[in-house]
Amino acid sequence: MEEVKVVSYGVGAVGSLIAKTLLEKSGVKVVGAIDVAKDKVGRDLGEFLGLKKLGITISNDTDTVLSKTKPDIVVHATSSYLKDTYSQIASIVKHGVDVISTCEELSYPYHSEPKLAKELDELAKKHGATVVGTGINPGFLMDTLVITLTAVCQKIEKIEAVRVMNAATRRLPFQRKIGAGLTVEEFRQKIEGGEITGHVGLEQSIAMIADALAWKLDGIRAEPVEPVIAKQPVKSDFITVETGKVAGLRQRAKGMVKGREVIVLDFQAYIGAEEEYDAITITGVPTVRQKIQPCIHGDTGTVAMVINAIPKVLNAPAGLLTMKDLPVPSAALEDMRKYLKA
Numbered sequence: 001m002e003e004v005k006v007v008s009y010g011v012g013a014v015g016s017l018i019a020k021t022l023l024e025k026s027g028v029k030v031v032g033a034i035d036v037a038k039d040k041v042g043r044d045l046g047e048f049l050g051l052k053k054l055g056i057t058i059s060n061d062t063d064t065v066l067s068k069t070k071p072d073i074v075v076h077a078t079s080s081y082l083k084d085t086y087s088q089i090a091s092i093v094k095h096g097v098d099v100i101s102t103c104e105e106l107s108y109p110y111h112s113e114p115k116l117a118k119e120l121d122e123l124a125k126k127h128g129a130t131v132v133g134t135g136i137n138p139g140f141l142m143d144t145l146v147i148t149l150t151a152v153c154q155k156i157e158k159i160e161a162v163r164v165m166n167a168a169t170r171r172l173p174f175q176r177k178i179g180a181g182l183t184v185e186e187f188r189q190k191i192e193g194g195e196i197t198g199h200v201g202l203e204q205s206i207a208m209i210a211d212a213l214a215w216k217l218d219g220i221r222a223e224p225v226e227p228v229i230a231k232q233p234v235k236s237d238f239i240t241v242e243t244g245k246v247a248g249l250r251q252r253a254k255g256m257v258k259g260r261e262v263i264v265l266d267f268q269a270y271i272g273a274e275e276e277y278d279a280i281t282i283t284g285v286p287t288v289r290q291k292i293q294p295c296i297h298g299d300t301g302t303v304a305m306v307i308n309a310i311p312k313v314l315n316a317p318a319g320l321l322t323m324k325d326l327p328v329p330s331a332a333l334e335d336m337r338k339y340l341k342a
């Protein structure tokens with residue numbers, strides 16, 4: 001069997017890590033790279049990644065790359081909202097090629113973008129392609145893992161998931177994205193201006209959990225993004241946060257039934273978090289408490305989620321699917337071809 005041919009679409013922070021990891025994997029061949037950034041287009045992918053020359057030129061012409069390379073799958077990592085990524089994903093699907101994307105909204109688009117989700121599903125089925133949005137969060141920690149843990153419950157009253165990250169251990173762009181080092185006023189201005197959007201995906205995760213349990217929610221309430229204020233000076237390798245300034249952010253979203261909070265997701269990312277963890281509490285019969293310490297690193301986990309999903313997506317039927325529709329997630333550590341259905 002031939003190696004699985006993959007095109008990397010979007011070679012930014014996450015896409016580059018995915019491409020680098022794919023280049024080391026057996027049973028996979030990176031055959032093309034797409035991006036629009038001026039500093040990337042025209043460069044050799046290998047050299048751009050700090051590796052040896054590969055003879056793969058980063059291109060902004062999706063049609064030409066896909067027609068020439070005929071990949072089995074595209075790994076896509078450009079932006080968070082489906083309205084921005086729809087045309088990019090549609091242009092891949094039209095070639096009959098499967099897509100795994102880190103677009104947060106695509107992880108469960110039926111809540112915020114039902115029309116686009118339906119259109120994409122129809123387009124994918126028409127062209128025999130499978131589309132899945134995944135990543136560490138959304139994609140796993142606050143949805144797929146939660147859903148999996150509910151399997152041992154006979155009754156459930158409430159589900160809570162908390163992710164606490166010490167942003168000091170993350171990239172500078174991430175620290176900027178969460179407003180670290182700003183004054184509270186600057187933080188609020190950037191939130192208003194849309195420069196800081198906070199974490200995207202809490203509502204998608206809640207909708208996915210509710211649908212898996214066939215819970216009809218009265219609504220999903222996303223609370224405003226709040227700054228986490230430094231109580232003492234804290235610092236990362238890049239930023240020093242003085243007392244009273246913003247160390248990062250906290251966001252909560254709640255799934256409601258008859259005025260009762262039945263699903264609560266709590267995302268916290270700030271410089272100086274003493275304890276990093278991913279915790280899930282399912283109150284029910286039995287009550288389940290699960291805690292991962294330290295929390296899973298977002299980049300590492302996202303790269304793994306995307307690559308490990310490749311064989312499951314290639315084996316899946318056509319259409320827009322979500323993590324809830326794929327088989328139980330697992331690592332694909334061996335030659336990628338070993339996981340493919342004959």
Ligand SMILES: NC(=O)c1ccc[n+]([C@@H]2O[C@H](COP(=O)([O-])OP(=O)(O)OC[C@H]3O[C@@H](n4cnc5c(N)ncnc54)[C@H](OP(=O)(O)O)[C@@H]3O)[C@@H](O)[C@H]2O)c1
Nearest residue numbers: 010012013014035036037077078079080102135136137138
């Ligand atoms: N689900 C999850 O758990 C998860 C985890 C990590 C990341 N994500 C999401 O994945 C996305 C990518 O993350 P990142 O950190 O790698 O972002 P990034 O560093 O900004 O990289 C995105 C790259 O895609 C390029 N791009 C933008 N629009 C494009 C288009 N139409 N066609 C081709 N390339 C395009 C960008 O170019 P320009 O710089 O010129 O715009 C940039 O080079 C983000 O939305 C992020 O929030 C999700």
